[in-house]
Amino acid sequence: MLAALALPLVPAHANDLATGDLTDLQASFDAQFGTDTRGPRTYSTPFEQQLVSLANAGRGRIGVAAMDLATGRSVDVLGDQRFPMASTSKIAIAATFLEGVDKGRWSLTSEFPLMVPVPSAPFSTPVAPVRAGQYLSATQLIELMLTRSNNYATDALLKVVGGPQAVNEWVRRAGIEDFHIDRDIATLVRDDGAIDPAQVIDKRDSATPRAMVQLVSGLYRGAWLSDSSRSVLLGAMGRCLTGKHRIPAMMPAGVSVAHKTGSLNNTSSDVGIIQTPDGRAYAVAIYVTGQGGRPGREERIASIAKAIFDGYESEPSSGIRRTAAR
DSSP states (O other): OOOOOOOOEEOTTGGGOOHHHHHHHHHHHIIIIIISOOOOOOOSSHHHHHHHHHTOGGGSOEEEEEEETTTOOEEEESTTSOEEOGGGGHHHHHHHHHHHHHTTSSOTTOEEEEEEEOOOOTTSSSSOOEEEEEEEEHHHHHHHHHHSOOHHHHHHHHHHHTSHHHHHHHHHHTTOOSEEOOSOHHHHHHTTTSSOTTTOEEOTTEEOHHHHHHHHHHHHHTSSSOHHHHHHHHHHHHTOOSOTTSGGGGOOTTOEEEEEEEEETTEEEEEEEEEOTTSOEEEEEEEEEOTTSHHHHHHHHHHHHHHHHHHHHHSOOOOOOOOOOO
16 A cells, blocks of 8 residues: 655644745645655556546545455555545534433433524634524434434534544544544534645544545444434434435445535535445445536545446455455
8 A cells, every 4th residue: 555645734734824824735735645656556456547537636635434344454545544524524523422321311202492603704613603403203303304404403513522523532432543523513614615635634623535434334333322312313414415425326226325525615425325225335435536526526426436436246256355555
């Protein structure tokens, strides 16, 4: 596996960067990522060759990771590089809440208020102000946050569990690295747009594709939650109404997808489980930046997901880990 390039990272105090400093970061990124020869590329199979071709970073960074959950065979392209999670982080937020349900801290019938943003200027406060809205049951909040990507419902449960740090602690207990939530959704959305993820890596509210595959594959296998909580989470992901032009777009008839999308400035993503009619399952995480706009990013996600599906379906079963990297 070829090592990923050392790319410019945005520090935690990125909001305080002067325009010149940010320009220098972007120029450094372009010098390394856009023009330097990154060495010879090696592929083990035609599957990997196609995947790397589809994840070409010429129009923006693309990170991919996938695993065949029956064999453990995995592939990735820039799988260890950080990408903005956007709303794909909602999977971990829901899992953290459901762990609390399993431990008796609260129940699915418990009611909590939606967290509705109060208008405020970008970066005017460390945390965007919100007000309590309508009370809904936890079941309703989970359904809204995972099927419709509702931000108010997400921040409701994020507040209940104890904020971003509580989610990070759950992720660490699960043994997942390279994942970190720093802001609630109201703040993340309000302050979005200051940094172009196609040009600069911002480690805040980010994860690697491989970390997200570890997350969804563990949830699918029932590693951390009770059977009932697992069913609640994966059931909602299976009813996802967003991202019809992403992972599910090119799947054959009979194939089901339980997934969660993410969208922010110049980035689109989709993370989930692809399941075949005969019961095979593939965990997939695709993060795409650039590509000229959202339709281009969604088309790229759909194409990569189909290549992953076709590749796993066509290759002979094997326990050998296969990796494509650029």
